[in-house]
Amino acid sequence: MAKRNIGTSCVQGGYRPGNGEPRQIPIIQSTTFKYDTGEAMGKLFDLEASGYFYSRLQNPTADTVAAKICELEGGTAAMLTSSGQAANFLAIFNLCGAGDHFISCASIYGGTFNLFSVTMKRMGIDVTFVSPDATEEELQAAVRPETKAVFGETIANPALKVLDIERFAGFSHKNGLPLIVDNTFPTPVNCRPIEWGADIVTHSTTKYMDGHGSAVGGAIVDSGKFDWTRYPERFAGLCTPDESYHGITYTERFGLAGAFITKATAQLMRDLGVTPAPMSAYLLNLGLESLHVRMKRHSESAVKIAEYLEKHEKISWVCCPSLPSCKDYALAQKYLPNGSCGVISFGVKGGRAAAGAFMEKLQLVAIETHVADARSCCLHPATTTHRQLSDAELVACGVSPDLVRLSVGLEDAEDLIADLEQALAQV
Numbered sequence: 001m002a003k004r005n006i007g008t009s010c011v012q013g014g015y016r017p018g019n020g021e022p023r024q025i026p027i028i029q030s031t032t033f034k035y036d037t038g039e040a041m042g043k044l045f046d047l048e049a050s051g052y053f054y055s056r057l058q059n060p061t062a063d064t065v066a067a068k069i070c071e072l073e074g075g076t077a078a079m080l081t082s083s084g085q086a087a088n089f090l091a092i093f094n095l096c097g098a099g100d101h102f103i104s105c106a107s108i109y110g111g112t113f114n115l116f117s118v119t120m121k122r123m124g125i126d127v128t129f130v131s132p133d134a135t136e137e138e139l140q141a142a143v144r145p146e147t148k149a150v151f152g153e154t155i156a157n158p159a160l161k162v163l164d165i166e167r168f169a170g171f172s173h174k175n176g177l178p179l180i181v182d183n184t185f186p187t188p189v190n191c192r193p194i195e196w197g198a199d200i201v202t203h204s205t206t207k208y209m210d211g212h213g214s215a216v217g218g219a220i221v222d223s224g225k226f227d228w229t230r231y232p233e234r235f236a237g238l239c240t241p242d243e244s245y246h247g248i249t250y251t252e253r254f255g256l257a258g259a260f261i262t263k264a265t266a267q268l269m270r271d272l273g274v275t276p277a278p279m280s281a282y283l284l285n286l287g288l289e290s291l292h293v294r295m296k297r298h299s300e301s302a303v304k305i306a307e308y309l310e311k312h313e314k315i316s317w318v319c320c321p322s323l324p325s326c327k328d329y330a331l332a333q334k335y336l337p338n339g340s341c342g343v344i345s346f347g348v349k350g351g352r353a354a355a356g357a358f359m360e361k362l363q364l365v366a367i368e369t370h371v372a373d374a375r376s377c378c379l380h381p382a383t384t385t386h387r388q389l390s391d392a393e394l395v396a397c398g399v400s401p402d403l404v405r406l407s408v409g410l411e412d413a414e415d416l417i418a419d420l421e422q423a424l425a426q427v
């Protein structure tokens, strides 16, 4: 069949029912699966046959949805996880162990920053943070003999920095390293990092993919393009026998297309169990069916609202990657020509106090730590998530005291603008 367009994959990808089978994906709410002989089941345990035996490792509903996300991103294999945090953890931990090191962009989601800088450090895995604007020399200076991967976000949450994926892929590959890109904010509807050289793509599906604030989840997609076997010592976990599976070697048995995801499932899901519930996978699929329609609306409304705010006398600055006034406009034009996402940020004149007062007057837009939902929401980091920091400390971590993050939902943009208008009038 001819290559499908993205909207068709959103609706029908991953699942093709046979004659008389359910049109919607079945929810296989079963922890376990039945076999006629112990021998048949033993083959599954040895990875000699593929099939389901215990939902901590794999579940058919989750796999159906993973196959859709795989198709959307243009990968060769994919898996769902219980959260975006779990997806980024597994993606790195599948390559790094104690004593290893990886490089990450500094402007990333706060939860991921903490995972990398605190929790993974406690496991003996070291990280070096680099600026997404770092020069080639600065990037090169971060590479060590024990470096295993490079990580960044296509559009950073909440800084809204756009990653120069092609440049980071070139740097990574020159050093024999895979580039892992968290593509949560644009989703594959607005950007497909694999087409620009990314090797592994991760998601917090909790955001736009689910899109309705219903289910926490994550996903990992492998492009199948990174040749682990060129660096068998660096990627020993993929290229040498796994004694916990009777000595199979993932790259030999599953090829480049399947080695990474099979290892993450067979070892890490088996041992860590960060698996999604079948019902959560089903809810995620409902969201995915309209992802292409929703992303267009989110992105267009965000631009309309950013343009309105730019002209408002009480607003000091606006950041929306799709607007020419944004520092990353050129990168957004290259990587996100059809729109970036629904999240924008802006400053209210009068700083911390004015921003807080403005938000309390909003009626349609709710104050939440969430983003990327059908319902518009906003957050003032200086008085909530970052309230313990002084103004100077805030600026140092890229969050100005007046910054309001607005996640533009699917309501009519005119109504959202009216809400912003009445709130600004009261500041």
Ligand SMILES: *Cc1c(COP(=O)(O)O)cnc(C)c1O
Pocket: 083, 084, 085, 086, 109, 111, 112, 153, 157, 182, 184, 185, 203, 204, 205, 206, 207, 216, 217, 218
């Ligand atoms: C929210 C988020 C995460 C974490 O995902 P959870 O589903 O909340 O665990 C990771 N990366 C980005 C870019 C996010 O926005």
